Amino acid sequence: MSDEAELYRKAFEREREARKAAEQVVEHHTRELYLKNQKLEESLKQLKDQQRVLVQNEKLAMLGTLAAGIAHEINNPMAFVHANLESLTDYLESYQKLVELQREALTLAPDQQEVAGAKIAKHVADADLEFFEEELPELLEDTRDGLERVREIVGNLRSFARTHTQERQAADIVAGLQSTLKLLNSQFRTEVIVQQELQPLPMVQCNLSELNQVFLNLLVNAGHAVEGRKGATIGVATAVAGGQVMIKISDNGLGMSEEVKEQVFVPFFTTKPVGKGTGMGMSIAYGIIVDHGGEIEVESTEGEGTTFTIKLPIES
Amino acid sequence: MKGVVFNILEDMVTEKGGLMMWQKVIDKAGVEGGYTAVSTYSDDELFSIVGAVVAELDLPAETVISAFGTYMFGQLASRYPVFVDSCDDLFSFLESIDSVIHLEVKKLLTETNLPSISCERVGDDQLVMDYRSPRRLCVLAEGLIYGAAEHYQRPIMIEHPVCMHKGSDHCDIRVQLTHE
Secondary structure: OOOHHHHHHHHHHHHHHHHHHHHHHHHHHHHHHHHHHHEEEEEEEEHHHHHHHHHHHHHHHHHHHHOOOOOOOOHHHHHHHHHHHHHHHHHHHHHHHHHHHHHHHHOHHHHHHHHHHHHHEEEEEHHEEEHHHHHHHHHHHHHHHHHHHHHHHHHHHHHHHHOOOOEEEOOOOOHHHHHHHHHOOHHHHOEEEEEEEOOOOEEEEEOOHHHHHHHHHHHHHHHHHHHOOOOOEEEEEEEOOOEEEEEEEOOOOOOHHHHHHHOOOOOOOOOOOOOOOOOHHHHHHHHHHHHOOOOOEEEEEOOOOOEEEEEEEOOO | OHHHHHHHHHHHHHHHHHHHHHHHHHHHHHHOOOOOOOOOOHHHHHHHHHHHHHHHHOOOOHHHHHHHHHHHEEEEHHHHHHHOOOOOOHHHHHHHHHHHHHHHHHOOOOOOOOOOEEEEEEOEEEEEEEEEEEOOOOOHHHHHHHHHHHHHOOEEEEEEEEOOOHHOOOOEEEEEOOOO
């Protein structure tokens, strides 16, 4: 072999060794990457499990809010229905006494009728039966109204939670908004003015139960935002625009700073004190809307109020 | 097939017949001939090269492939000593191929065509390896087993009574320890 060929052979050997070393480095890193990837996959799985638990917690928290509202809503009519029934029981006793006195009078001789008549007149006066007579129809009407309200609340609750399936079906979003608003009546009734501008919407393929959850979330948040403010107003409006339905939920409450606004849909972000909010409500709402092929936007000015706009495709 | 197999084949050919022979082989096989251990190349390319080696040496293909297997074992053992060091004897090494070595290969490469290997001991001196692979490289496996036996310094005899090349769906490679 010539000197030059020998030099080439040596150079070739050196290069080959260098390549082997480089390959070993690559293999080492590839193995590390593989192991790190495995760890990441495990962590991701754990995170997903935890997220599922949090979503469940958020749902339970919402359910708690809802249950408190419903208890209040049902408690009021039940209280006066109960009181009315007590009065009716008293009235019944007086009327039974009257019937008894009249039955007695019928068995008496004519000369004793006058005494019996005086006795009946005394009972009518003592028991104030004239007032009862006037009062009775109103009492029954109130009782019927009260029970009707309870029936309505239960009906709203059923329509709110009607479809607990994953399936989407044609649904009336305005009806969903209305039933959600009625469930929140007790929270809004006195302090908050609810302005509804609900234009009829075409039927939308959706999971109404999920959308109701979003509306409930936005409305409860709006309620918190206007708490204790003068002229507290929450606006709910619907409209159709360009093949989409639009739902606006606005309030004239505290509003949000730019920083808060930017993070409003971020999981775990909350402005509520520790232990009060899970920070998942808005991110779940966002997930539900996006899942329906829609959009949710927020406009807010600190000190003036906030408006959430949801747009959903009619054919989703 | 993993690039390292091509590298080892190149090492063997150049060691036995010099660079000239390797050049002839890759010219004859009609391939580019540059391989890195960390990549994967087509099986056909390997088979073309092996075919060219067989033609060049004018030896039966089985002899060449088996010899390559034996040579390859030594090379793999020096590149990846951890696998042989973690087993004390030949049979426990053969038993670890599927569960340990192939698992490591999967970490490095998304290799989908690894053979499936399971071993069963028959008494103290015999092990039957059930080999299944779409590549049907049972002869290479035999060579590798001979290489492993050399490494562990255990003389063996191999029988191959059931073979994919004879219409079976798998191969039985019977490894018998011999006592010289």
